Amino acid sequence: MVWIMGAASLSGYILTALFAIIAVWRLFRSAASDLIAGMPKRSAFRHYTVSIISLVLFFLLAIRACYITTIIVDTVFRGDLFEKVAVKNPT
Numbered sequence: 001m002v003w004i005m006g007a008a009s010l011s012g013y014i015l016t017a018l019f020a021i022i023a024v025w026r027l028f029r030s031a032a033s034d035l036i037a038g039m040p041k042r043s044a045f046r047h048y049t050v051s052i053i054s055l056v057l058f059f060l061l062a063i064r065a066c067y068i069t070t071i072i073v074d075t076v077f078r079g080d081l082f083e084k085v086a087v088k089n090p091t
Contacts, residue, residue, distance in 0.1 A: 011071050018064045025060055029053050 032053055039046040 011067075014067065015064075015071075018060070018067065022057070022060050022064065025057055029057060 032049065036046055036049055
């Protein structure tokens with residue numbers, strides 16, 4: 001039971017850090033949007049800047065989603081949920 005509290009504490013810190021990083025990146029993106037708005041529409045630099053900013057945000061969101069999924073799956077496997085279901089529903 002102690003490992004649950006330790007894992008929850010650590011995963012909570014990591015999730016909070018991921019949410020903070022994404023929030024800061026979104027602030028950066030909105031600031032960059034103002035800078036990009038002043039560039040010519042057909043500028044290659046503008047195109048690459050928008051692409052890189054969008055790609056980094058996508059990867060940050062994907063990392064956060066994968067980490068949340070890992071926590072959920074790890075909690076289910078350590079909680080022996082499958083064994084409990086197998087005992088309740090023997091074949």
